[in-house]
Amino acid sequence: MKCFVVLLVCISIGWVHSGKIKLKDNIARLGEATQSSTYRLEYKAAAAIDGNTDSNMMEGSCSLTGNDNPAWWQLDLKKRYKVDTVVIVNRGDCCSERLLGAKVRVGDSADNNNPVCGTVTDVSEETIVVSCHGREGRYVSVVIPGREETLQLCEVEVYGQEYKPVVPNHEESDDEFVDNLFN
Numbered sequence: 001m002k003c004f005v006v007l008l009v010c011i012s013i014g015w016v017h018s019g020k021i022k023l024k025d026n027i028a029r030l031g032e033a034t035q036s037s038t039y040r041l042e043y044k045a046a047a048a049i050d051g052n053t054d055s056n057m058m059e060g061s062c063s064l065t066g067n068d069n070p071a072w073w074q075l076d077l078k079k080r081y082k083v084d085t086v087v088i089v090n091r092g093d094c095c096s097e098r099l100l101g102a103k104v105r106v107g108d109s110a111d112n113n114n115p116v117c118g119t120v121t122d123v124s125e126e127t128i129v130v131s132c133h134g135r136e137g138r139y140v141s142v143v144i145p146g147r148e149e150t151l152q153l154c155e156v157e158v159y160g161q162e163y164k165p166v167v168p169n170h171e172e173s174d175d176e177f178v179d180n181l182f183n
Helices: 002-018 045-049 174-182
Strands: 032-035 071-089 103-107 116-119 127-144 155-162
Touching (some): 045 071, 045 155, 071 116, 116 127
Antiparallel strands (some): 032 071, 071 155, 103 116
């Protein structure tokens, strides 16, 4: 019996570490995507948040801009979130190097000039994970700065929690509010 329990624990740990179990919801699916231009109609911005992680551009589930400077893709989450992680599935059938130098930005400005939470420096894997450490904002964008390039994204997943500011209860004293805030 002990061997069976140990086996189940090991299998569970393996599943968690393999990434097959998602502990949070992908909030990108709740938003609306736009991009600097659209190469062809089938490569619209929304294709990058359709839930399909196929990295073959020819399968029709990737977004693709024209040759823009800067090329950008933006997600309006419709509410403020504390963004923990942005997962990008890069194109896998060719041209993955186009994403090198892309900046992932999170903030409240719709002009793609939000703080950078990460830069793509390695495209050797199709899946790129950027940690944003709870950066707050309504907009998530991927921008290739400083050069004319096409931006291709086969999926963008965003994980975090809705931002809910703490509003003081006006019936509480200042000391009670501080105590409630930290307890």
